[in-house]
Amino acid sequence: xxxxLTLFTxxxxxxxxxxxxxxxxxxxxxxxxxxxxxxxxxxxxxxGEVAARARLPITTPTIxxxxxxxxxxxxxxxxxxxxxxxxxRLYLTDRARAAQQPIQEARRRLEEHATATxxxxxxxxxxxxxxxxxxxxxxxxxxPSGG
Amino acid sequence: xxxxLTLFTxxxxxxxxxxxxxxxxxxxxxxxxxxxxxxxxxxxxxxGEVAARARLPITTPTIxxxxxxxxxxxxxxxxxxxxxxxxxRLYLTDRARAAQQPIQEARRRLEEHATATxxxxxxxxxxxxxxxxxxxxxxxxxxPSGG
DNA sequence: AGAGAGTCATTAGCTTGCTAATGAAACCGT
DNA sequence: ACGGTTTCATTAGCAAGCTAATGACTCTCT
Numbered sequence: 001x002x003x004x005l006t007l008f009t010x011x012x013x014x015x016x017x018x019x020x021x022x023x024x025x026x027x028x029x030x031x032x033x034x035x036x037x038x039x040x041x042x043x044x045x046x047x048g049e050v051a052a053r054a055r056l057p058i059t060t061p062t063i064x065x066x067x068x069x070x071x072x073x074x075x076x077x078x079x080x081x082x083x084x085x086x087x088x089r090l091y092l093t094d095r096a097r098a099a100q101q102p103i104q105e106a107r108r109r110l111e112e113h114a115t116a117t118x119x120x121x122x123x124x125x126x127x128x129x130x131x132x133x134x135x136x137x138x139x140x141x142x143x144p145s146g147g
Numbered sequence: 148x149x150x151x152l153t154l155f156t157x158x159x160x161x162x163x164x165x166x167x168x169x170x171x172x173x174x175x176x177x178x179x180x181x182x183x184x185x186x187x188x189x190x191x192x193x194x195g196e197v198a199a200r201a202r203l204p205i206t207t208p209t210i211x212x213x214x215x216x217x218x219x220x221x222x223x224x225x226x227x228x229x230x231x232x233x234x235x236r237l238y239l240t241d242r243a244r245a246a247q248q249p250i251q252e253a254r255r256r257l258e259e260h261a262t263a264t265x266x267x268x269x270x271x272x273x274x275x276x277x278x279x280x281x282x283x284x285x286x287x288x289x290x291p292s293g294g
Numbered sequence: 295a296g297a298g299a300g301t302c303a304t305t306a307g308c309t310t311g312c313t314a315a316t317g318a319a320a321c322c323g324t
Numbered sequence: 325a326c327g328g329t330t331t332c333a334t335t336a337g338c339a340a341g342c343t344a345a346t347g348a349c350t351c352t353c354t
Contacts, residue, residue: 005254086331133261
């Protein structure tokens with residue numbers, strides 16, 4: 001059967017493609033969203049801090065690489081921390097800050113559109129089910145042997 | 148809020164990681180699953196045919212690249228079609244065929260585990276909701292301007 | 295039969311994600 | 325103050341996915 005694994009992958013693929021396309025209209029790629037969200041909230045974070053605060057688990061090397069592309073795209077600048085030479089701080093450009101509203105709005109609309117054919121009740125069920133799956137699988141990672 | 152996009156991504160990430168780990172114990176990576184499934188059912192397909200038959204939309208270049216890695220890993224062999232020199236046919240090795248049962252079983256168990264805390268009803272709801280989202284987003288791709 | 299059009303697989307080049315290995319800087323204990 | 329440890333970012337190298345460009349082969353039409 002393998003219903004669920006396939007269904008999840010299909011859903012994710014469609015959502016990711018739609019999301020990337022929507023964000024692309026504002027000069028941003030999907031992988032940059034986590035960094036933007038973190039820096040919109042708190043500018044000047046380090047790559048490690050961004051990784052720690054992001055809403056999804058993401059590794060520091062991924063942040064670093066994506067930040068490099070964003071720097072090339074004129075979305076952020078790097079500056080060494082004057083008090084601790086190990087740290088690098090990421091600062092958004094005006095352009096990145098200007099994109100906040102449109103991008104967040106676009107993502108909100110995408111969510112609405114994707115779940116447009118669900119009733120409110122179905123939407124609640126879906127959210128609950130997703131949370132349960134996340135909790136179940138997340139528990140394994142945290143400590144498969146523990147309690 | 149952006150609840151759903153985040154929840155979907157998290158779920159997908161956890162499922163993909165768990166799946167890759169489960170398959171890894173049988174010498175197979177997650178990206179190879181689509182090709183294996185297609186060839187388990189019908190051996191000797193071409194890359195284009197695998198892409199067309201796979202349960203998820205996937206492009207031919209991805210099939211070709213993954214097939215190259217699988218060839219290196221001793222999971223399949225390439226042979227030019229004797230009747231049409233443009234075609235390349237992919238044939239599974241014994242090793243790949245031997246892995247079918249364990250891998251399918253592992254993926255089935257993973258599905259069960261991931262949805263273990265859901266009631267039967269919740270599972271049905273989840274499946275329904277996923278299908279609705281897929282249908283809604285899939286409709287855009289097919290023809291956004293149409294009906 | 296030969297030329298042009300069509301159909302394949304492949305390659306090139308990109309993004310996003312990962313783990314492991316590096317290298318620089320700061321900190322801590324002596 | 326200095327050596328070892330720890331804490332950072334970065335680099336290296338891989339998998340998986342995509343689109344666009346190539347190149348080989350077949351087919352079709354004259």
